[in-house]
Amino acid sequence: MSYQSEYQRALDDPQAFWRDQAANLPWYQAPRQILSKDENGMHRWFADGSMNTAYMALDWHVQQGRGEQLAVIYDSPVSGQKLKLSYADLLEQVALFAGVLKARGVEKGDRVVIYMPMVPEALVAMLAVARLGAIHSVVFGGFAPHELALRIDDAQPKIVVSASCGIEVNKIIEYKPMLDAAIERATHKPQHCIVLAREQAPAQLIPGRDLDWHEAMSDAKAADCVPVQGSDPLYILYTSGTTGKPKGVIRDNGGHAVALKYSMQAIYNMRPGEVFWAASDVGWVVGHSYIVYGPLLAGCTTVLYEGKPVKTPDAGAFWRVVQEYGVKALFAAPTAFRAIKKEDPEARTLARYNLGRLQTIFMAGERLDPPTYDWVVKHTGKPVVDHWWQTETGWAICANPVGIENMPPKPGSATLPVPGFDVQILDGNGQALPPGQQGAIAIKLPLPPGCLPSIWGNHERFCAGYLRDYPGYYCSGDGGYKDNDGYVFIMGRTDDVINVAGHRLSTGEMEEILAAHPAVAECSVIGMQDDLKGQVPVGLVLLKDGVQIDEQQLQDELVVMVRSEIGPIACFQRAIIVQRLPKTRSGKILRKLLRQIADGKDYTVPSTIDDPASLAEIEGLMRQRGLARV
Ligand code: COA
Numbered sequence: 299m300s301y302q303s304e305y306q307r308a309l310d311d312p313q314a315f316w317r318d319q320a321a322n323l324p325w326y327q328a329p330r331q332i333l334s335k336d337e338n339g340m341h342r343w344f345a346d347g348s349m350n351t352a353y354m355a356l357d358w359h360v361q362q363g364r365g366e367q368l369a370v371i372y373d374s375p376v377s378g379q380k381l382k383l384s385y386a387d388l389l390e391q392v393a394l395f396a397g398v399l400k401a402r403g404v405e406k407g408d409r410v411v412i413y414m415p416m417v418p419e420a421l422v423a424m425l426a427v428a429r430l431g432a433i434h435s436v437v438f439g440g441f442a443p444h445e446l447a448l449r450i451d452d453a454q455p456k457i458v459v460s461a462s463c464g465i466e467v468n469k470i471i472e473y474k475p476m477l478d479a480a481i482e483r484a485t486h487k488p489q490h491c492i493v494l495a496r497e498q499a500p501a502q503l504i505p506g507r508d509l510d511w512h513e514a515m516s517d518a519k520a521a522d523c524v525p526v527q528g529s530d531p532l533y534i535l536y537t538s539g540t541t542g543k544p545k546g547v548i549r550d551n552g553g554h555a556v557a558l559k560y561s562m563q564a565i566y567n568m569r570p571g572e573v574f575w576a577a578s579d580v581g582w583v584v585g586h587s588y589i590v591y592g593p594l595l596a597g598c599t600t601v602l603y604e605g606k607p608v609k610t611p612d613a614g615a616f617w618r619v620v621q622e623y624g625v626k627a628l629f630a631a632p633t634a635f636r637a638i639k640k641e642d643p644e645a646r647t648l649a650r651y652n653l654g655r656l657q658t659i660f661m662a663g664e665r666l667d668p669p670t671y672d673w674v675v676k677h678t679g680k681p682v683v684d685h686w687w688q689t690e691t692g693w694a695i696c697a698n699p700v701g702i703e704n705m706p707p708k709p710g711s712a713t714l715p716v717p718g719f720d721v722q723i724l725d726g727n728g729q730a731l732p733p734g735q736q737g738a739i740a741i742k743l744p745l746p747p748g749c750l751p752s753i754w755g756n757h758e759r760f761c762a763g764y765l766r767d768y769p770g771y772y773c774s775g776d777g778g779y780k781d782n783d784g785y786v787f788i789m790g791r792t793d794d795v796i797n798v799a800g801h802r803l804s805t806g807e808m809e810e811i812l813a814a815h816p817a818v819a820e821c822s823v824i825g826m827q828d829d830l831k832g833q834v835p836v837g838l839v840l841l842k843d844g845v846q847i848d849e850q851q852l853q854d855e856l857v858v859m860v861r862s863e864i865g866p867i868a869c870f871q872r873a874i875i876v877q878r879l880p881k882t883r884s885g886k887i888l889r890k891l892l893r894q895i896a897d898g899k900d901y902t903v904p905s906t907i908d909d910p911a912s913l914a915e916i917e918g919l920m921r922q923r924g925l926a927r928v
């Protein structure tokens with residue numbers, strides 16, 4: 299089958315196309331309704347199918363004779379540990395931990411927050427929640443207590459599962475004090491916390507509330523899978539929007555399983571028994587889809603890597619793992635390869651390893667800049683696939699679908715829309731733009747299986763944020779264009795979201811934090827291009843009248859505030875004092891213009907600007923401080 303005919307079939311008859319894909323999974327009761335509408339009027343896939351995602355990912359494979367095959371390879375250079383779990387081993391652990399949760403009252407539809415580092419128990423916890431038909435919400439370990447508290451209040455979990463610590467390069471990150479601080483701050487109080495004690499740090503358990511993971515597992519009784527409907531939620535994953543309140547993206551069970559199973563073959567060209575490695579973190583969507591669910595639904599072996607691309611111990615870490623486990627497909631963020639390139643520009647460490655079984659390298663999470671693309675292709679000799687997706691979609695919107703047909707790559711492009719996604723470039727009035735012209739990237743409804751049906755607890759936010767700008771379309775928040783061959787080029791966000799080292803962050807949220815400083819009257823946070831991390835945030839700050847503060851002191855205080863409210867991954871390190879911020883006559887800060895100045899791009903002075911002189915002034919200041927590309 300060619301890409302074009304497969305894409306056209308999904309476009310012409312989506313119900314038939316996705317019914318066929320759904321037939322590749324073991325449902326308890328196959329769905330009769332392929333596409334329907336819910337009480338909000340939203341499209342839903344496979345709503346009446348009866349299933350359990352953990353059953354599809356584990357039990358079924360064991361029943362099919364895959365029990366002895368490796369399900370998970372845990373490789374942790376930061377702790378010196380390695381562990382291999384077969385499908386039978388993983389199933390046993392998951393059923394037991396589901397028993398632990400069940401014994402503490404977790405039932406279908408209940409929420410469980412998981413705040414854990416990259417350890418096998420994180421996967422066990424996720425799958426155990428899924429086994430009970432409950433809903434997990436994994437929170438990335440690099441987030442500070444405030445962020446965790448926001449998520450606890452929004453998801454209202456019965457239980458939080460955590461660990462005593464995570465391990466970063468040469469430092470231990472104690473999770474338990476952060477968990478305690480978050481629960482202290484949150485209005486909602488979970489009934490229990492189950493804490494995995496790691497030897498690198500002790501955990502002080504609070505009697506009555508906290509339980510030790512190993513103790514709880516020692517007398518647990520295995521729990522069975524609880525059937526759910528295809529449209530029941532599997533997880534909530536919070537992602538940055540334009541305000542300080544993260545958005546809880548809901549993922550359903552049915553569409554998710556079908557989309558991921560399809561993608562493992564169509565996009566990643568993976569077969570059962572082969573080894574897949576997504577070098578991400580379970581706290582991000584890439585980790586959910588391609589460390590945990592995708593590879594297991596497809597009967598593959600997944601690599602769980604607790605380490606960095608560099609410094610654990612060196613720039614050869616990725617190549618070592620690829621060789622050691624015979625990885626067929628490697629998926630990582632471009633920033634990881636930029637880090638390797640920086641430490642090992644001639645790729646000398648590569649010569650120590652045999653990448654013979656590696657077929658393709660996939661990248662996503664941020665723009666793949668052509669120099670990084672060229673470097674990886676040149677030194678590895680492997681095809682590199684840039685693919686574009688978002689937490690909201692859960693799988694790739696545009697990719698080179700090498701499992702269907704290997705399309706000729708074009709550096710700078712995420713290649714072509716994946717079957718199921720009708721991608722259009724629209725102007726401000728919602729009209730389709732011709733090839734070569736840049737506009738908003740939108741996806742015609744219905745979205746294919748796997749994409750979000752709503753925002754947890756706030757359907758209006760979903761409608762306002764994604765559906766209202768272009769009726770009949772999902773608005774991605776990214777801008778870009780298509781070329782004459784239909785290849786899609788993603789040019790960056792059109793809103794206040796930035797991508798720092800492949801991590802999605804809200805500048806609006808950072809502005810709210812800076813604005814809380816007693817010296818700050820107004821501020822704007824923009825993403826500035828960075829050679830390693832893609833973008834880094836920079837604060838432009840206007841002081842309150844009469845306030846005197848040294849710029850360095852203010853910067854230091856703001857850095858501490860962002861670090862303690864959002865966390866170290868915000869990478870907020872620069873703030874400068876400005877005399878004026880360019881604004882429209884109605885008082886809106888012209889952020890887009892500031893971004894254009896920072897990126898050294900040409901810009902047109904908008905007619906709505908209140909004080910055109912402010913622009914030249916700020917441009918001069920940013921240049922002087924090295925905050926604008928020349
Ligand atoms: N738990 C706690 N802290 C964490 C963390 C975690 N899971 N992940 C990162 N941090 C901390 C880091 O220790 C660092 O803290 P510091 O300021 O005290 O040094 C800070 O957050 C920034 O981390 P990071 O942006 O990762 O920078 P780095 O210099 O440590 O590493 C890279 C740079 C490029 C090696 C790293 O960012 C990387 O591997 N990126 C790939 C990202 C990725 O896979 N994203 C997933 C999307 S597909």
Ligand code: AMP
Nearest residue numbers: 662663664665685686687688689788802
């Ligand atoms: P996240 O929800 O964290 O996965 O971040 C999604 C955002 O990352 C997208 O909206 C894009 O802005 C950016 N992104 C992801 N993949 C790519 C890509 N291949 N090219 C350019 N930007 C990307």
